[in-house]
Amino acid sequence: MKSLLIESHCIFPTKDIIKTANFYEQKLRFKAVHYLNVDEPHICLYRDTTEIILIKTNGQKAIPNRDLYGYGYDAYFITKNQEELQEEMIRSGVKIVHSLNDTDYNNKEFVIEDIDGRWIAFGIKVG
DSSP states (O other): OOOOOOOOOEEEEESOHHHHHHHHHHHHOOEEEEEOSSSSOEEEEEETTEEEEEEEOSSOOOOOHHHHHSSOOSEEEEOSOHHHHHHHHHHTTOEEEEEEEEOTTSEEEEEEEOTTSOEEEEEEEOO
């Protein structure tokens, strides 16, 4: 059976698109490409094969899933090098919400909080 889906991109609404892009560039080592003079202004953030698209809210604060629904991450990125990535983020001063651990759903992961309060997990299925 051939694969029909190739990748996915997260779309993050944010009140201050520039401030959020700067956080991702300075703390998480993403590269930002600005598309602010188009009909639907946005910023694309790239790191390795991962892309995040930032869009502007209408002035309201972005609300994380855990606040809206009582639990849940706002994004989940697959990585095989969690230890190295977690150490990089600690050195950059990123808030670690959950340190690297094995979950009860058979993933090895850690979770950070971004500048807008989103919880983002980095992990992979084990076993």
